[in-house]
Amino acid sequence: MEEYNHGEEVLFNPDEATAPIKECIEGVIGGADYNQNKVNQWTASIVEHCLTNFVKQGRAFKYIVNCTIMQKSGAGLHTANSCFWDSTTDGSCTVRWENRTMYCVVCVFAVAVA
Amino acid sequence: HTKVSSETMWNTETTNAISRKKIQLNRERRGLLLVYTSVAPKLGMAKVTHVDFPPREMVSYTKETQTPVLTQPKEGETHITVFCTSTKAPPELQFTPPHELTEEEKLQILHTEEFVNFFDHSSRIIERALSERVDLFFDYSGRDLEEKEGEIQAGAKLSLNRLFMDEHWSKHRVVTCLDWSLQYPELLVASYNNNEEAPHEPDGVALVWNLKYKKATPEYVFHCQSAVMSAAFAKFHPNVVVGGTYSGQIVLWDNRSNKRTPVQRTPLSAAAHTHPVYCVNVVGTQNAHNLISISTDGKMCSWSLDMLSQPQDSIELVFKQSKAVAVTSMSFPLGDVNNFVVGSEDGSVYMSCRHGSKAGISEMFEGHHGPITGINCHTAGGPLDFSHLFVTSSFDWTVKLWSTKNNKPLYSFEDNSDYVYDVMWSPIHPALFACVDGVGHLDLWNLNNDTEVPTASVTVDGNPALNRVRWSHSGKEIAVGDSDGRVRVYDVGEQTAVPRSDEWTRFVRTLAEINENRDDAEEQAAQRLAA
Numbered sequence: 001m002e003e004y005n006h007g008e009e010v011l012f013n014p015d016e017a018t019a020p021i022k023e024c025i026e027g028v029i030g031g032a033d034y035n036q037n038k039v040n041q042w043t044a045s046i047v048e049h050c051l052t053n054f055v056k057q058g059r060a061f062k063y064i065v066n067c068t069i070m071q072k073s074g075a076g077l078h079t080a081n082s083c084f085w086d087s088t089t090d091g092s093c094t095v096r097w098e099n100r101t102m103y104c105v106v107c108v109f110a111v112a113v114a
Numbered sequence: 115h116t117k118v119s120s121e122t123m124w125n126t127e128t129t130n131a132i133s134r135k136k137i138q139l140n141r142e143r144r145g146l147l148l149v150y151t152s153v154a155p156k157l158g159m160a161k162v163t164h165v166d167f168p169p170r171e172m173v174s175y176t177k178e179t180q181t182p183v184l185t186q187p188k189e190g191e192t193h194i195t196v197f198c199t200s201t202k203a204p205p206e207l208q209f210t211p212p213h214e215l216t217e218e219e220k221l222q223i224l225h226t227e228e229f230v231n232f233f234d235h236s237s238r239i240i241e242r243a244l245s246e247r248v249d250l251f252f253d254y255s256g257r258d259l260e261e262k263e264g265e266i267q268a269g270a271k272l273s274l275n276r277l278f279m280d281e282h283w284s285k286h287r288v289v290t291c292l293d294w295s296l297q298y299p300e301l302l303v304a305s306y307n308n309n310e311e312a313p314h315e316p317d318g319v320a321l322v323w324n325l326k327y328k329k330a331t332p333e334y335v336f337h338c339q340s341a342v343m344s345a346a347f348a349k350f351h352p353n354v355v356v357g358g359t360y361s362g363q364i365v366l367w368d369n370r371s372n373k374r375t376p377v378q379r380t381p382l383s384a385a386a387h388t389h390p391v392y393c394v395n396v397v398g399t400q401n402a403h404n405l406i407s408i409s410t411d412g413k414m415c416s417w418s419l420d421m422l423s424q425p426q427d428s429i430e431l432v433f434k435q436s437k438a439v440a441v442t443s444m445s446f447p448l449g450d451v452n453n454f455v456v457g458s459e460d461g462s463v464y465m466s467c468r469h470g471s472k473a474g475i476s477e478m479f480e481g482h483h484g485p486i487t488g489i490n491c492h493t494a495g496g497p498l499d500f501s502h503l504f505v506t507s508s509f510d511w512t513v514k515l516w517s518t519k520n521n522k523p524l525y526s527f528e529d530n531s532d533y534v535y536d537v538m539w540s541p542i543h544p545a546l547f548a549c550v551d552g553v554g555h556l557d558l559w560n561l562n563n564d565t566e567v568p569t570a571s572v573t574v575d576g577n578p579a580l581n582r583v584r585w586s587h588s589g590k591e592i593a594v595g596d597s598d599g600r601v602r603v604y605d606v607g608e609q610t611a612v613p614r615s616d617e618w619t620r621f622v623r624t625l626a627e628i629n630e631n632r633d634d635a636e637e638q639a640a641q642r643l644a645a
Contacts (some may be wrong), residue, residue: 070167074169074170074172076169078164078166080162081162081163082162083159085157085160086158088156090160092160094163094165096165100312105165
């Protein structure tokens with residue numbers, strides 16, 4: 001078990017979180033085209049990297065990372081989510097990314113620990 | 115591993131126990147009664163996060179007509195009443211504090227039709243105001259002008275006035291057609307084909323640009339599911355823009371509706387067109403007009419603008435009962451609604467008519483060695499009638515001048531060194547026409563001055579292929595569309611654009627000279643053959 005930095009503010013800032021998530025997506029699927037053989041590897045690695053990124057910050061949060069990759073084929077995609085939590089400390093961040101052949105949506109939820 | 119963790123756990127427990135002990139000791143030491151209140155976390159619902167990727171409209175050919183669907187207002191829609199302090203409050207100040215709108219109420223208001231209309235209308239006006247750059251320091255006495263070097267372009271023949279380009283809608287698309295509005299001379303519609311870099315965006319886009327204001331965004335944005343190959347303002351309906359698409363569908367946009375998608379479409383079936391429609395035109399008069407469209411399989415349909423569910427009339431343009439003509443361009447002479455000329459992919463021009471016993475193609479004019487890209491009939495009205503003349507441009511690097519009375523070209527302009535993509539007569543000057551080619555040249559030819567070289571020429575930066583050229587109805591501006599989605603509007607100098615009173619008679623002489631030279635050349639050629 002790691003020691004938490006109790007000295008820091010226990011508050012999740014969604015705006016600050018978008019940048020590392022985007023970098024993480026770019027790093028994994030940056031210049032690639034949709035490839036059915038690799039897409040499972042991609043989702044797994046995006047989720048892992050995002051999660052380790054947040055955990056490394058060492059803050060007292062529980063994280064849930066969700067990644068969706070959809071091929072651009074003309075279909076529509078619509079999702080929604082909502083939460084019941086302490087809005088002063090908890091937060092979520094959704095990042096949408098696309099290139100010529102696919103869409104990628106990553107949602108990170110952070111729930112404060114005690 | 116577990117050993118370490120249990121150790122650290124024990125350490126944490128110990129430190130926690132120690133700190134608790136410290137607090138207790140502190141309390142005892144200070145002798146204060148600290149009421150240890152435990153704050154239970156306050157839980158609430160978070161806002162819903164949406165992710166929306168709209169589906170892409172697909173082109174599918176059916177035998178049914180597409181009628182516009184009217185949406186009925188939902189039963190029992192809640193009305194949003196915004197509370198505010200009543201202005202009719204009695205002087206005793208029955209002060210009811212304003213009702214603070216919740217987030218949901220605010221969102222609901224933002225989506226009501228009245229708000230959307232108001233926002234669209236007001237943002238348009240503010241955008242125009244913000245883009246104006248008025249020179250407050252202009253000194254009419256001209257003292258300032260002496261210091262400025264070479265900024266006065268009074269004598270320039272062709273100067274760039276505006277460049278229209280939209281990052282989202284026109285980038286990576288080719289300009290396929292241009293048309294000026296008759297009722298509002300500052301409006302120009304440009305149609306674009308599909309954007310290969312963004313396959314999810316609509317394939318066909320038509321933008322209405324406004325020359326009057328410095329606003330850099332289009333006045334109206336219209337799009338549809340198939341690439342738009344030709345577009346025109348409906349001459350007698352100032353609110354309507356007609357587009358002919360790659361799928362053969364003809365679409366009608368209306369700027370009175372707040373929709374960017376077409377309000378009317380023709381059916382995608384064999385009754386209408388199933389090949390790309392490269393030419394659409396509204397011909398006739400205010401009370402009796404039709405929309406004429408020709409597709410590349412030679413089918414010509416005439417439509418009524420009120421009812422696009424089926425054509426009023428259709429003809430197959432075939433030459434000598436066998437070959438269907440692959441039409442790329444068409445033109446109606448001034449004032450004529452029956453006879454017209456079409457240019458085709460095989461390099462020939464065909465004369466045809468719409469009505470009568472000989473409806474269809476009557477004559478073929480050969481002369482070009484490559485597909486014809488543009489054709490335009492003489493339209494400058496004046497003391498003398500030259501409406502039998504027309505010009506054509508082609509992939510064979512030439513522009514040719516023809517007369518409907520003669521099935522061989524009158525003259526060939528060979529100054530270009532690339533495909534010539536479009537040509538158009540000036541609407542006011544009888545001897546002036548403009549042409550554009552694939553290496554960025556816009557040439558103005560004044561036949562009364564010189565028939566060997568253009569009178570004025572300008573090369574566009576970057577040498578993009580210039581696809582379309584259109585004179586404005588005033589004859590003083592030219593719009594040029596290129597293959598990068600940019601539309602440039604050039605001002606033509608007064609000296610060049612405006613005809614003098616003797617231009618018509620001079621043109622008669624020019625034509626006579628051209629004819630003489632051609633006859634001489636033919637005679638000499640014949641003599642050489644005989645000898």
